[in-house]
Amino acid sequence: MxxxxxxxxxxxxxxxxxxxxxxxxxxxxxxxxxxxxxxxxxxxxxxxxxxxxxxxxxxxxxxxxxxxxxxxxxxxxxxADFIGPNESVEMDTTGIDSSYxxxxxxxxxxxxxxxxxxxxxxxxxxxxxxxxxxxxxxxxxxxxxxxxxxxxxxxxxxxxxxxxxxxxxxxxxxxxxxxxxxxxxxxxxxxTANHIAYQEYREIPESLCEPDRLKFWWGHMPGHTAYPWVFPNDGRVARVGLTMPIGLDLDTVEDREEYALLRSDDERVPAGKEYVRRLLEYAYPSYDATDFPLQEDRGKRGGTETYPISxxxxxxxxxxxxxxxxxxxxxxxxxxxxxxxxxxxxxxxxxxxxxxxxxxxxxxxxxxxxxxxxxxxxxxxADVVRDYGPDDWDRVFDVASAIQPDPGEGRAGWLDALRAGPAALGLFGRYQWGKFGVRDGGYCQIREDDYSV
Structure with a gap:
């Protein structure tokens, strides 16, 4: 031994x-x-x-x-770009001091x-x-x-x-x-504890390639913290993927016709591969998925990856x-x-x-x-946006654009929210109150005293 x-x-x-x-x-x-x-x-x-x-x-x-x-x-x-059904917000700074x-x-x-x-x-x-x-x-x-x-x-x-x-x-x-x-x-x-994520390594047409930006689409597919993305890799290769809850029942989704990546004849949540195809054709309407060839020598296997995420x-x-x-x-x-x-x-x-x-x-x-x-x-x-639908994401991106500080000014604060109006103030207030509610480690679902040791 x-x-x-x-x-x-x-x-x-x-x-x-x-x-x-x-x-x-x-x-x-x-x-x-x-x-x-x-x-x-x-x-x-x-x-x-x-x-x-x-x-x-x-x-x-x-x-x-x-x-x-x-x-x-x-x-x-x-x-990074956060894209809603009708509104979007561009983030060129995280607003948090860093050495990088x-x-x-x-x-x-x-x-x-x-x-x-x-x-x-x-x-x-x-x-x-x-x-x-x-x-x-x-x-x-x-x-x-x-x-x-x-x-x-x-x-x-x-x-x-x-x-x-x-x-x-x-x-x-x-x-x-x-x-x-x-x-x-x-x-x-x-x-229960995980989402499932799926991504494909695709070559992006030169006219569409944005090698220095992350892209996220919110409010386009149902489920808590469910969203697709495009992340740049080397050359014109990018990872096109999504995360979604495990076992989501479409019958429980309200206003499902509002989600751009769902179809009226969907009987169950589309597979990751299908979601990727729909995203490419929705986000880039002058192209189809075959214009983004799969790079089969990348990732875990055949240019794809499936994995859990907390x-x-x-x-x-x-x-x-x-x-x-x-x-x-x-x-x-x-x-x-x-x-x-x-x-x-x-x-x-x-x-x-x-x-x-x-x-x-x-x-x-x-x-x-x-x-x-x-x-x-x-x-x-994640708690604040738990029940968000497409209209909610448009509203939050409109608010985020209004309160986003200028480069070099740090994170948005109460004064930025106040100047942007009641909707911004309400959103910012819910976030700050949520942070207060989970202070002192209250964000942990199991605490050390729960263990019998």
Whole structure:
């Protein structure tokens, strides 16, 4: 049996960041990654999916110590466009102070994963890929410890366990469910806690290519935080995709004829592939989908990717059991902003650092100090727009345009909302009241005291 100080389950951004940080503190650290193939990666690696990108202030949240290498980046970004059925808003600044000079950047996810893995190994962590974790047995009598049995029969014993197995929570569920009251874990079930995302790598006609902007369409398809997008990659290639709730019943959708990407004869929610085709032909009416050829050598397989993304509030960890949950497994990604690598990396770093120091009990405080403002913003915004339909999105984009500050003036405030009129003031007030309601970690759906440890 192998014995280590810190075992990390999952080798994506959160797991690699945790492994590096723990090893840098002198801990004997093992990162376990089951490994999946990708068309654009030579060997096995984590279940990578390309997200929207990294915004300017996300760079500071990640706290990587060194810049992301140029070979990992694809495009520098200058802004994002949010497109409603009849109104839209252009965002050329996030309004949040940051050290990064541009709006942000897109990146090649497999290269990011490989770079983070190299950093973990350079710090002294062992990164083992090719065999997943089959089961975990925790001994919480006295000084907590954990025994992991890998699917190849290997056993690993560890004092500190960091769970970084993503939104599906395959191993996280085994560890957390016995520590929670009956039924408490149900809200973290994959079909309840996640959205499903789908994207295709498409070549964009030269006349339509906007390589420095993200594009989001809101109010065009039904479902809470359901929206399609176009994200630039290298050359004229972009990712065209969408996120939507799992198991949405079209019979429950009101005013379904108002959604541009639905058809009157749809009996169920269209498949991701069909939604992409409809988006391209709707957004670019002088073209059809065949004018955007699929790049079959990209992504996971055949130029496509399907993946889960968190749609519920994050959770705190049972640190009294010497367990920390990080990244997507803790709900640190968000269906609202289509991404979470920045929160994954930072929560992994905090968990690894504290485990390496033997001070994991401080983890829930430290991750909220480091990334709590970002998590709270997304939780509250997602709550504010929960029941929005197409008309609501037009109204909010009209208001957003009215209160958007000039470049260099920071974020919109009460005076901007007041000057823009009652609708703007009401929207801004609901957002601020929502933030107040989830202060002091109230945005977490499971708190540390909920665990029986």
């Amino acid at each position: 192998q014995r280590v100080d810190v075992a990390v389950v999952g080798g994506g951004p959160a797991g690699s960041a945790a492994g590096r940080a723990a090893a840098a503190e002198g801990a004997d650290t093992l990162v376990l990654e089951k490994g999946v193939p990708r068309a654009d990666r030579e060997g096995l690696g984590p279940d990578s999916t390309d997200a929207a990108g990294i915004l300017d202030y996300w760079v500071d949240i990640m706290d990587l110590d060194v810049p992301v290498p140029e070979h990992v980046k694809l495009r520098e970004l200058n802004g 000079p541009n709006f942000g950047f897109t990146f090649q996810r497999a290269r990011l994963d490989d770079w983070l893995r190299e950093r973990a190994e350079d710090a002294g962590a062992e990164y083992r890929v090719g065999t997943g974790v089959g089961s975990v047995e925790s001994d919480l009598t006295g000084r907590p410890s954990h025994r992991l049995t890998l699917k190849d029969g290997t056993e690993v014993e560890t004092e500190y366990l960091i769970l970084a197995d993503g939104p599906q929570r395959t191993v996280t569920g085994q560890v957390l469910e016995p520590l929670l009251p009956d039924g408490k874990y149900d809200g973290l079930d994959a079909t 749609s519920t509030r994050p959770i705190e960890s049972p640190t009294r059991a010497n367990v920390a949950v990080v990244g997507g497994a803790m709900g640190g990604t968000s269906a609202f902003h289509e991404g979470g690598d920045h929160v994954a990396i930072r929560t992994g770093k905090e968990a690894g650092r504290l485990a390496g120091l033997g001070a994991l009990r401080a983890y829930n405080y430290e991750w909220q100090r480091a990334a709590g403002d970002e998590v709270r913003r997304n939780v509250v915004l």
